[in-house]
Amino acid sequence: MGGRGPKRQLAEKIAGEITLSDDPGATLRKWRTDFDVSQTDLASELEVSSSVISDYESGRRESPGIGVVKRLVDGLLAIDERRGGDRIRQYGRVLSAGFESDVVLDLREYATSIPLSRFYGNIGATEVATGGVDRISGHTVIDSIEAITRLSSEEFFRLYGQSTNRALVFTGVTRGESPLVALRVVNPTPNAVVLHGIDDADLWNHAADLARIDGYSLATTSTPLEEMLEELVSLE
Structure with a gap:
């Protein structure tokens, strides 16, 4: 560069x-x-x-x-x-992880791990399936359509940044089927997945089952995107 x-x-x-x-x-x-x-x-x-x-x-x-x-x-x-x-700084983090900023909207590592409940509280998320780990040490916010259409499975894994001990937030979601199916080809899975733009009533009916099988927490949030990104800044 x-x-x-x-x-x-x-x-x-x-x-x-x-x-x-x-x-x-x-x-x-x-x-x-x-x-x-x-x-x-x-x-x-x-x-x-x-x-x-x-x-x-x-x-x-x-x-x-x-x-x-x-x-x-x-x-x-x-x-x-x-x-x-x-x-x-946000743009710099995305660039350093090797992504375009229209695929990855934010990528952060925290100084210490935080309770998943705090993360969900900040972004107004509702948990629909409980995972095996209740703390995270980072997050990645991803445009779900761009990621699924443009990233290989190897690139998809790089969304984890430094650790899988994180939450992946997928934006532009209508039911959640595509990102959850895409995650099935990536091992290991993250601690948590958040589907942004829908509430649990709109969720794909197999979503919670898929999350439980793979062992991660699954949540939905309809908080406006810019507001959500602002809330995530305070978690660093």
């Missing part, structure tokens, strides 16, 4: 996506929202009025040139750094 750090790589990714997008304003809005930065905060950082940011995002102002895009991206990253650099 030629010595480019995660901040530089993230800047290039965001700038590239905005510049090449069919709707640059919508893509800018997506990244600004991902960074949890208001239009007012970004405008203040760039010393422009909030209406300038609003006009770019709505398409009222013509698509920003590369110079403006660079200023917008630098502004987002500067705000993130002042807040502690969570988004930049």
Whole structure:
């Protein structure tokens, strides 16, 4: 990667996506929202009025040139750094594990193991099957469709990061069948699996049985994605 750090790589990714997008304003809005930065905060950082940011995002102002895009991206990253650099670090962790950030949304190792009940409590999850281990020492948040369609079984195993003593959180789930079936080809299994975006009423009817057979805890949560990712930051 030629010595480019995660901040530089993230800047290039965001700038590239905005510049090449069919709707640059919508893509800018997506990244600004991902960074949890208001239009007012970004405008203040760039010393422009909030209406300038609003006009770019709505398409009222013509698509920003590369110079403006660079200023917008630098502004987002500067705000993130002042807040502690969570988004930049998150991207760096995913990169260092060898994944694209649209497959793995977050990957963390904790300083000490924590009770699974605390993890579930933080993200508003409901346990539907109890596993053999009630503590975890990390988590990985995965886009289930991207992971299942793009990762080999060997790459799937790398989702465990440093240890299988962790929770795998699959987003974009409709019933949970695909990620749970995919996990059957990976050994060993994680301590816990969370299916995000559904509640237990929507769950595939064989899901709990499959979890019990393989010995991991299974839970569901419908907490909004960005809110869930924010809650996971506090577990580090």
